[in-house]
Amino acid sequence: MEVCFFLIGEGGDARNVFDRSGIAHIQSAARDAAGLRRFVLHLPATSDERNAAAPFCVMQWYFDDLDLLEAALCPGGAVQAVAEHIEARVSQGTLRQQAMAVRRFSMPHQQLSNAVDERCTYLVSYDGEADDFNAWLTHYLTWHPPLMTQLPGIRELEIYTRIDYRSPLKHDRATAMQRNKVVFDDIAALDAALASPVRARMKEDFESFPPYSGSTPHYPMRSIYGNLTRE
Numbered sequence: 665m666e667v668c669f670f671l672i673g674e675g676g677d678a679r680n681v682f683d684r685s686g687i688a689h690i691q692s693a694a695r696d697a698a699g700l701r702r703f704v705l706h707l708p709a710t711s712d713e714r715n716a717a718a719p720f721c722v723m724q725w726y727f728d729d730l731d732l733l734e735a736a737l738c739p740g741g742a743v744q745a746v747a748e749h750i751e752a753r754v755s756q757g758t759l760r761q762q763a764m765a766v767r768r769f770s771m772p773h774q775q776l777s778n779a780v781d782e783r784c785t786y787l788v789s790y791d792g793e794a795d796d797f798n799a800w801l802t803h804y805l806t807w808h809p810p811l812m813t814q815l816p817g818i819r820e821l822e823i824y825t826r827i828d829y830r831s832p833l834k835h836d837r838a839t840a841m842q843r844n845k846v847v848f849d850d851i852a853a854l855d856a857a858l859a860s861p862v863r864a865r866m867k868e869d870f871e872s873f874p875p876y877s878g879s880t881p882h883y884p885m886r887s888i889y890g891n892l893t894r895e
Contacts, residue, residue, distance in 0.1 A: 666701070666766040667733050668824060669725040671747060672838060676757025678720035681750060682707055690723075690746055691890045697742035699732035700725060703890035709784055709851050710884055718883040720757060721750070722787060726766070730829060733763060737831045744833060761831060762838035764824035769809050771818055783819065784851045785887040786858075788844040792878010797841065799874040801825065804842070811866050812846060815857040820847035841878075847887065854884055 680686075687705065694703040706722040708715040725743060727733040737743055747759055794800035805823070812821050824843040831837075848854040857863065 665729070666768070667727050667730050667827065667829075668764050668766050668822075669727070669733055669737070669743065670762045670764065670824075670838065670843070671721075671723040671725070671743070671835075672719050672760045672762070673721040673750060673754065674719050674758050674760065676720060676754040678750075678754045678757060681753045682721065686753075687888060689749065691888075693742050693746050693749065694725070694890050695742075696745075697725065697736045699727050699736060700742075701728055702726040704785075705888045705890065706785055706787060706885035707888070708883070709854075709886040715883060717881070718885070720754070722885065730763070730827070734830050737833060739832050747833060747835065759835040760838040761833055761835045762840060763827055763829040763831070764840075764843060765827050767805070767823045767825075769813060769821040769823075771813055771821060781889055783887045783889075784848050784854050785885045786846045786848075786854055787883050787885050788846075788880065789840040790842040790876070790878065790880055791840050792876060792880075793841060795875040795877075800876060801842070803872075803874055807869055807872075808866065811862060811869060812844075814862045815846065816860050816862070817848050817853040817857055818846055819849065820845070851884060 690705060691703070694700060703726070704724040706724070708718045708720070723746070725736070727736065751757070751759060809821060809823065812818070822845050826839070826841065848857060
């Protein structure tokens with residue numbers, strides 16, 4: 665199963681890190697990660713109240729299996745280099761890490777990520793715990809994706825669940841039980857989907873989920889796709 669490594673930046677002032685040259689530097693460094701299949705950099709999509717507590721960045725590093733990911737996390741590797749680059753430039757910010765298994769779903773209007781440079785993503789994390797995770801995940805995967813794929817304009821849907829992994833990186837580990845991402849062409853398309861009758865049906869299904877306690881933050885993010893072509 666494909667795995668995704670999340671590197672999440674929280675707090676601090678990152679305004680001078682992710683300008684055009686800063687993004688290019690990070691993408692260039694990502695290309696040096698052996699075995700990397702895809703790379704996506706997410707930045708806050710808006711400056712309004714929806715993103716008041718959003719992470720200043722979320723990086724997704726995709727690998728075909730766990731062995732490849734753990735090899736890429738080795739000391740002196742590309743992931744560590746990017747993490748150190750960001751830490752050195754963000755005042756009072758912190759990074760957290762988490763590796764997760766990837767479940768990808770087919771969309772009626774899907775396009776491959778490498779066909780575009782930028783999109784808008786709604787990132788969701790379930791930061792608490794379900795009373796019975798097996799019951800939770802069974803219900804979620806059975807009923808929620810069929811509704812999510814009906815959202816108007818949706819381009820991608822991925823659901824992630826946590827896994828155990830080895831990492832020499834010093835950063836604290838995030839422990840989200842589950843993460844989701846739904847991807848749209850732009851913020852206007854995301855807003856239209858969130859105002860659609862499909863979203864109302866998703867909220868109805870949410871009320872029938874097995875017991876869960878904890879926060880469920882949702883953030884609209886500007887998603888920049890990395891070109892992994894190696895010369």
